[in-house]
Amino acid sequence: MSSNASRTQEERRVLAGTLVGTTIEWYDFFIFAQLTATLLTPLFLEPLGEANPGVAQVLSFAMIGISFFFRPLGAVVAGHLGDRYGRKRILVLTLILMGVATAAIGLLPTYASIGVAAPILLVLLRVIQGFSAGGEWGGAALMAVEHAPEHRRGYFGAYPQIGVPIGMILATGLLYILRVALSPEAFTAWGWRIPFLLSIALIFVGYMIRRAVEESPVFKQLSLRKASEHTPLRELMTGHTKQVLQAALIFISNNAAGYLVIAFFISYTTKVLEMPLAPILLATTIGSVGWLIFTLVGGWLSDKIGRRNTFVIGYALVFVWMIPMFLLVDTGNIVLYGVAIFVLTVGLGLSYGPQSAMYAEMFPAHIRYSGISIGYAIGAILGGAFAATVAQILLETTGASISIAIYIMVLTVISVAAVLWVGETRGRNLHVEEVEGEQAGAAHLG
Numbered sequence: 001m002s003s004n005a006s007r008t009q010e011e012r013r014v015l016a017g018t019l020v021g022t023t024i025e026w027y028d029f030f031i032f033a034q035l036t037a038t039l040l041t042p043l044f045l046e047p048l049g050e051a052n053p054g055v056a057q058v059l060s061f062a063m064i065g066i067s068f069f070f071r072p073l074g075a076v077v078a079g080h081l082g083d084r085y086g087r088k089r090i091l092v093l094t095l096i097l098m099g100v101a102t103a104a105i106g107l108l109p110t111y112a113s114i115g116v117a118a119p120i121l122l123v124l125l126r127v128i129q130g131f132s133a134g135g136e137w138g139g140a141a142l143m144a145v146e147h148a149p150e151h152r153r154g155y156f157g158a159y160p161q162i163g164v165p166i167g168m169i170l171a172t173g174l175l176y177i178l179r180v181a182l183s184p185e186a187f188t189a190w191g192w193r194i195p196f197l198l199s200i201a202l203i204f205v206g207y208m209i210r211r212a213v214e215e216s217p218v219f220k221q222l223s224l225r226k227a228s229e230h231t232p233l234r235e236l237m238t239g240h241t242k243q244v245l246q247a248a249l250i251f252i253s254n255n256a257a258g259y260l261v262i263a264f265f266i267s268y269t270t271k272v273l274e275m276p277l278a279p280i281l282l283a284t285t286i287g288s289v290g291w292l293i294f295t296l297v298g299g300w301l302s303d304k305i306g307r308r309n310t311f312v313i314g315y316a317l318v319f320v321w322m323i324p325m326f327l328l329v330d331t332g333n334i335v336l337y338g339v340a341i342f343v344l345t346v347g348l349g350l351s352y353g354p355q356s357a358m359y360a361e362m363f364p365a366h367i368r369y370s371g372i373s374i375g376y377a378i379g380a381i382l383g384g385a386f387a388a389t390v391a392q393i394l395l396e397t398t399g400a401s402i403s404i405a406i407y408i409m410v411l412t413v414i415s416v417a418a419v420l421w422v423g424e425t426r427g428r429n430l431h432v433e434e435v436e437g438e439q440a441g442a443a444h445l446g
Contacts, residue, residue, distance in 0.1 A: 078135020298353020
């Protein structure tokens with residue numbers, strides 16, 4: 001086999017490995033988010049749900065958000081280990097951890113069976129999910145970008161990103177099928193457990209694909225130069241806090257707007273607008289296809305016109321679409337709801353596709369896993385962690401959905417400012433820096 005053919009085959013394995021892992025991780029996450037919006041509140045917060053449904057819904061959205069607080073811890077641990085011992089093995093571990101936690105949720109007794117222990121156990125499993133997700137994305141992004149040819153980093157880096165919409169399609173599509181196939185009583189009694197338990201099969205497939213992928217070439221170079229003997233986390237926190245802050249702020253608008261689609265709209269349309277659930281799930285699934293397509297377009301476009309310009313275009317679309325989107329959703333018309341979601345995914349995709357490449361280009365090789373993972377995790381806390389909760393509180397307080405649109409628009413301005421603060425990163429060297437070579441040489445002479 002020629003070297004070009006061998007390289008192409010390995011690149012395909014890398015793309016498949018980064019895609020399948022993030023798809024499974026986000027399938028697990030979205031199953032919980034969507035069922036929280038429609039079912040888990042009465043099953044796990046039963047007394048409060050009966051006494052005050054609005055407060056119970058806020059708390060159930062908070063259960064989505066609580067796992068985000070443990071993403072930075074997962075990012076710290078996985079990033080530190082990934083920078084020292086390699087991207088590949090950490091990716092396998094985070095995948096298994098997320099799958100076990102998700103399957104365990106499918107086996108949990110409800111409040112009616114074990115009382116207050118039920119929501120406590122649910123929160124603990126959400127913590128494990130958050131820890132796992134905190135380490136997953138950074139490793140997948142680096143495996144894709146560090147394996148990529150320089151002129152295709154954006155496109156390669158978009159593959160772990162499209163795990164989000166594909167996971168959304170799988171989660172929402174499966175819930176739609178179950179809702180149609182089962183009676184409401186059967187779905188409430190046991191059908192909701194099926195999507196969580198299916199995670200076991202998905203994890204097995206993901207493990208088999210990921211273990212066949214070679215380690216990142218950048219990490220191999222680090223290993224040869226002994227740079228992996230450094231303490232990446234300490235150096236990141238003392239010398240690169242600005243880049244971590246920039247990475248976090250870049251992400252907040254995309255993550256917050258995304259969680260409106262993932263969690264809030266399903267609750268809002270069914271409970272406030274009293275629209276039927278099955279068509280909402282179908283429309284959300286179709287909208288996720290747009291998210292997938294435009295995320296790939298965003299990665300590809302960033303290789304042509306730059307990361308900064310692609311981000312700005314995407315966020316401009318999110319900003320200008322916010323108020324029209326809520327006006328369409330508030331009509332209660334399922335077709336207009338589908339249009340509203342699909343158009344939003346254009347901006348979401350263009351402001352998500354370039355993220356892996358831009359983040360990788362912002363950090364030196366020996367602290368890159370830690371840097372992008374922690375920046376991403378903090379951005380998720382500031383953005384999506386409590387986006388659905390904030391949206392629900394704004395709705396309860398103001399009675400107007402436009403207040404939610406303004407909230408996302410403010411976050412979008414912040415994210416655009418952060419992108420401009422970073423500037424253009426396309427074409428930066430991703431390999432081991434000269435300073436690292438000097439440090440390694442000094443260590444060797446010592």
